[in-house]
Amino acid sequence: MAPKAVVFLSYDGMTDPLGQSQVLPYLFCLQQKGFQLHLISFEKPRALSRPETIAALCQKNGLRWYPQRYHKNPPLLSTLLDLLRMYRCLKRVQAQSGASLVHARGYIAALAALRLKQRQGIRFLFDMRGFWADEKRDAGAWPQTHWVYNAVYRFFKRRESNFMLQSAAAISLTRAGKNWLLQQFPQLPESHISVIPCSTDVTLFNAKAIQPQQQAALRQALELPETAKLMVYLGSVGTWYLIPELMQLMALYLQQEPEAYALFICPGEHAHTQSLAQAQGIAHRVRIRAVERPQIPLYLSICRVAAFFIRPSFSKISSSPTKLGEFMAMGLPCISNTGIGDVTELVQKHGCGALVTDFNEASYRQALAALPACAPAEHIRNAALQEFDLQVAAEKYAALYRAHV
Secondary structure (H helix, E strand, O other), rough: OEEEEEEEEEOOOOOOHHHHHHHHHHHHHHHHEEEEEEEEEOOOOHHOOOOOHHHHHHHOOOOOEEEOOOOOOOOOOHHHHHHHHHHHHHHHHHHOOOEEEEEEEEEHHHHHHHHHHHOOOEEEEEEEOOOOOHHHHHOOOHHHHHHHHHHHHHHHHHHHHHHHHOOOEEOOHHHHOOOOEEEEOOOOOOOEEEEEEEEEEEOOOOHOOOHHHHHHHHHOOOOOOOOEEEEEOOOOOHHHHHHHHHHHHHHHHHOOOOEEEEEEEEOOOOHHHHHHHHHOOHHHHHHEEOOOOOHHHHHOOEEEEOOOOOOOOOOHOOOOHHHHHHHHHOOEEEEEOOOOOOOHHHHHHHEEEEEEEEEEEEEEHHHHHHHHHHHHHHHHHHHHHHHHHHHHHHHHHHHHHHOOO
């Protein structure tokens, strides 16, 4: 039997780190489950000029890739033009492939998929990836006081209803997000919304795969003593992630632990992060590095505890932090804050960390004091296998495909 064709539509690029960590691994798994994936993505011009690595990966895994050029300026108008190009490309690829299902990743992709459904009856999955319009407003990108952005916000909230009600099925990253959606759309059956969080490659993120000599060499390169007790942060240092507050927590940890150090694994803005460490008087015990994804597990393997904060807001009930699954897969207990997706539920269910309820010293001290009671590393990793395993997530997607192609 010939593989069943599915078009996967994404406004995010596969040449971006997000595409490489959170899209392609799923698609490669699905390609092996009896589907022929046709991937349409929008790539930044610089990356699009040299797509060889991603193209080779797609070819190796049997994935058919149709990269399109992403446009950033002028704001709004460029997105509208990209949307028109997306729809034309989707219409062409669907006709050529005979696909009976479109997997729309995010709101922009869902606009094109909804139009195709209304015109030609092709079913689509709405993989919402969070409450996108609310995230834009909460971040200040679409200020409520600006009439244009206010109109754009209202447009997407109306379309959100269309996506939910006209999709063959919808996917939420969190149970908290699903529960809110079911309250907003009581006419939908509970089965219409599946929960599939941002998943983790648990084969890559596996402490047992790291050799002691690799760890020793890394400690030497970082100028750390063998007894160093590292607290690690992984990811962007943008305003969502409350890095000044996180640095206060780390300063308190270093104050309590004479052999402790802090490690930031982040792609950029190292000077700003260093200045925050200096303001706390801990710069000499902070290491900041940009690390390629295949090497991240090695860095995590020399750490004792992880920590991250995300600014709480309404939109964040739909957020699934990728870093939590990666920390847990490495067996690391994690300090985080409440109000973020399913983080509170997961930490309490598995005993895999401690929660901050307020961003103040008393709450930080309480979280640090709770760390010794956390579950052992093997239990935390087993929890990651249960909650975040990429293979489990891919099978959930495959079940949706089988139900609707």
